[in-house]
Amino acid sequence: VYSKKPPGINYHQIYAAFSSDDGQTWTEERVTFGYDNKHHFFPAIAVDAFDNLHIVYTSTGRAPFATRWGTFYRKRGLGGWEAEETVALLDVANPGQDYPAIAIGVADTIHVVWSGLGWGTHPTIKNIQYRAKIGGIWGTVEQVTDSASIQDYPSIAIDSFGSVHVAWHGRGWGI
16 A cells, blocks of 8 residues: 555545556555545555455544544455544644554454554653454554653554554653
8 A cells, every 4th residue: 555646636645556466567446535635645554364455544634623634444345445434533733643553463353553642641742552443343542652752653563362562663761
């Protein structure tokens, strides 16, 4: 998945590309359409046990905070791309919620982390946030960090025991 400007549109949209011949040729598919007048960026992708694609990305233009950056999710199954779902959107200064990462865990649980403002005891500092979708329902947002120093660019992995591992760039840890 990647972000680029489609022909005739001035805003980046999310695309997915796949190859069924070991990379000799690629089929490109546009994923975001509903908000053509807003940028969509920082996409990440994961594949579940049934070969469904799951993506997360950052964009604006969604109610009730249309000017704020949020983290959004879409799934592609056999029937195509399902409706967009909001992972995180708060009425905070931009860049509110960005740099999402996604992993698929046990029982195809969706795990998402991102760098977000508006959470914890340091709401004006970007910290790492986490949210899981279990059985089709998004759980509550959990804070991975609550630091007075910026924490950014998270990544996520799930091990064979189902434990969640998150890594990120941040200051304020140690001497």
